[in-house]
Amino acid sequence: GQNIDQPTEMTATEGAIVQINCTYQTSGFNGLFWYQQHAGEAPTFLSYNVLDGLEEKGRFSSFLSRSKGYSYLLLKELQMKDSASYLCAVMDSNYQLIWGAGTKLIIKP
């Protein structure tokens, strides 16, 4: 079966760095997405990785290792507004998105 695993919840301090991991097992691979979702709102796109390596976009970076079925989202200089759920999703061979359950990130002052 297809499976996406990510931690349920993480806590970090304002100004610090946090890394959210995602491992996946899917039938085929056409890219991995990270989305941010605030409570009661729809997800917003953060990043897309299809090749191995690190993609940096401002305070956020995303890493992919296809051979290991592994990705992480790195958030630097954490701000209170970064408190949200972070969803990992993999596009399989049928171009369907398989979603992880999300990681709730709590930022403390």
Add this chain to the structure above:
Amino acid sequence: GAVVSQHPSWVICKSGTSVKIECRSLDFQATTMFWYRQFPKQSLMLMATSNEGSKATYEQGVEKDKFLINHASLTLSTLTVTSAHPEDSSFYICSAPEGQGIHEQFFGPGTRLTVL
């Protein structure tokens, strides 16, 4: 980025009634739109893929006669929850990919449905 709108943002209805939710791509055309349902503290669950000009493709376990999908134009897809029951209360979200690429999907703001 591209914009997708949903209407209504929230709706409360009585059990047994039908509710229509609209999803519009405002500044691009979408031959395909996706409908998701999300229960509290759970991930997005794909319900169906809406295809302009043809029948929707439903995921396993989703009743097509209960969740009617109509993709009337390249900018509008509607989801009708027929004979709604309290267990249908959920957050319904649509999304659409811009263009033919397989990059990001743009999500609507979601519709909170509460069935009394």
